[in-house]
Amino acid sequence: MNTWIACVLSEHAKLRRTLARGLSVTAPLCALLLSLFVLGDVELLAVDRGVPPWRAYLDSLLRIWASVLLPIMATLQAVLLAQLEHGNRQWKYLLTLPVPRATLYLGKTLNLFVLVALAHALLLPMAMAACVVTGLAEGNIGGMTMFLVQQLAASCAAAWMLAAVQLLIAIMIESFVAAISIGLLATLVALLGASAMGSISGYYPWSMPLHALKHPGAAWWIGVLFATACIGWLGMVVLQRMQVR
Amino acid sequence: MIQTIGLTRTYTAGSGVWDIDLDVPAGSIYAFLGPNGAGKTTTIRLLLGLLRPERGQILIDGVPRSTDPCSAPHIGSMVEGPSLYPHLTGRENLRVSALLVGTSRAAVEDVLRTVGLIDAGNKLVKQYSLGMRQRLGLALALLGKPRLLILDEPSNGLDPAGMADMRSLMQRLVRQTGMTLFLSSHLLDDVEKVATHVGLLHHGRLLAQGELASLRKPRVRVECDDGARAAQLLAEAGHAVSLEAGNRLIVESPAAAAGRINHALVTAGIEVSALGIGQDSLEGFFAQMTGEKEAA
Numbered sequence: 001m002n003t004w005i006a007c008v009l010s011e012h013a014k015l016r017r018t019l020a021r022g023l024s025v026t027a028p029l030c031a032l033l034l035s036l037f038v039l040g041d042v043e044l045l046a047v048d049r050g051v052p053p054w055r056a057y058l059d060s061l062l063r064i065w066a067s068v069l070l071p072i073m074a075t076l077q078a079v080l081l082a083q084l085e086h087g088n089r090q091w092k093y094l095l096t097l098p099v100p101r102a103t104l105y106l107g108k109t110l111n112l113f114v115l116v117a118l119a120h121a122l123l124l125p126m127a128m129a130a131c132v133v134t135g136l137a138e139g140n141i142g143g144m145t146m147f148l149v150q151q152l153a154a155s156c157a158a159a160w161m162l163a164a165v166q167l168l169i170a171i172m173i174e175s176f177v178a179a180i181s182i183g184l185l186a187t188l189v190a191l192l193g194a195s196a197m198g199s200i201s202g203y204y205p206w207s208m209p210l211h212a213l214k215h216p217g218a219a220w221w222i223g224v225l226f227a228t229a230c231i232g233w234l235g236m237v238v239l240q241r242m243q244v245r
Numbered sequence: 246m247i248q249t250i251g252l253t254r255t256y257t258a259g260s261g262v263w264d265i266d267l268d269v270p271a272g273s274i275y276a277f278l279g280p281n282g283a284g285k286t287t288t289i290r291l292l293l294g295l296l297r298p299e300r301g302q303i304l305i306d307g308v309p310r311s312t313d314p315c316s317a318p319h320i321g322s323m324v325e326g327p328s329l330y331p332h333l334t335g336r337e338n339l340r341v342s343a344l345l346v347g348t349s350r351a352a353v354e355d356v357l358r359t360v361g362l363i364d365a366g367n368k369l370v371k372q373y374s375l376g377m378r379q380r381l382g383l384a385l386a387l388l389g390k391p392r393l394l395i396l397d398e399p400s401n402g403l404d405p406a407g408m409a410d411m412r413s414l415m416q417r418l419v420r421q422t423g424m425t426l427f428l429s430s431h432l433l434d435d436v437e438k439v440a441t442h443v444g445l446l447h448h449g450r451l452l453a454q455g456e457l458a459s460l461r462k463p464r465v466r467v468e469c470d471d472g473a474r475a476a477q478l479l480a481e482a483g484h485a486v487s488l489e490a491g492n493r494l495i496v497e498s499p500a501a502a503a504g505r506i507n508h509a510l511v512t513a514g515i516e517v518s519a520l521g522i523g524q525d526s527l528e529g530f531f532a533q534m535t536g537e538k539e540a541a
Contacts, residue, residue, distance in 0.1 A: 016332070093323075
């Protein structure tokens, strides 16, 4: 079997019974529950923004998701993935196996990306079901689906950049609390300082999923893709140079 | 199988290992001995590529070792206790590693059977006893059928029965597979029972190494009615003698000299009640080596 496929499958096998995997289900569920609080104001919001009620509701849901729950979820998942090795003193075994360290890092990164994508994939039917059950869909299933798929795909792709940054931090910092704190603090900064940051917020990893919902141009996406690749490469270098004392 | 030349690695606190020249023959059980903090784990981490040496060279089976584990023959290892995922079962732990080592599921069952965990394979590791964890750690090290196994304090935390189990398991493995086993320990009595070769590490320096039998000095034990006079007599005859309590003497001499010692004592009118031959214990040898080093 190809080494990197083996690494991906091995990382996947480690995720059994982990909180990291459970978060891909609970995080979108939490976003959905929080979005129910705006249901009462949906009509007003729709009129205010000049959009159909389902769109006003989904905009609110996606904002809650991309600005709060997604960054927190990605932070937790990245740290939990890294802690599988830090916490169980696994590096001293893992790094002696006949596998290139860069491939090990790649396997971990891809699994984290899959977890983030899974959460988005689950949020799609949850959000649609919410619209249908509350009567907001009103026969616009096609348009609603298209809108949700586009927005969730954008949010997911931008979140991969955030996840890559978080994973790098979590691999470099052995302390669970410190790694989590950095992610949560960065999320808080994104929440409170987004308006103060202005256009720069689009380049702040913890604001990127929210920025991605605002239809940024191709240049921004190329930048995100490039930055994600660079962060991934940096992670491989970090693991390559890691010494286990 | 393992050769190091001038292997050196220091830490900022002043500890580390200096100029380690290991020579571990293929097919041997090499016990790497030393008190806690002597540098055993540091040396093992250097051998496994987990640490980079400041100076020196490591050759595994003649191949220079770098930090890239792909560049050298696969080494099975267990460093400072087993590295396990407690949320997975024993079998799942092995399958995770089997994917990386490139071995089949059948190989997983094989190693589970070898370490006697075939019936406990579906139990979560967090429910395992310490002894079972050690055995699973050994099973992980055995995946991929490595020709060299490096175990750091494999008996740590085990009760006497568990230690005996681990010893017989290690001996069986070497006998059946012909692999080389490099194990570190601070429990001299424990490794004395399994090792064919030893290396003694003290304050980061290798004091001695070689075949166990050649390192331990032969000695003759004597019990007589006048220990002090017997000790004086034998010392005058050129023997290295130590007088112990109860008129017991330890004479550093080969077994062949026992008859001459007995004759000399009896001729001098000393009644010999017991005479035995044996070898210096590893503990005695270690104490002697470290004592000489401290004195130097």
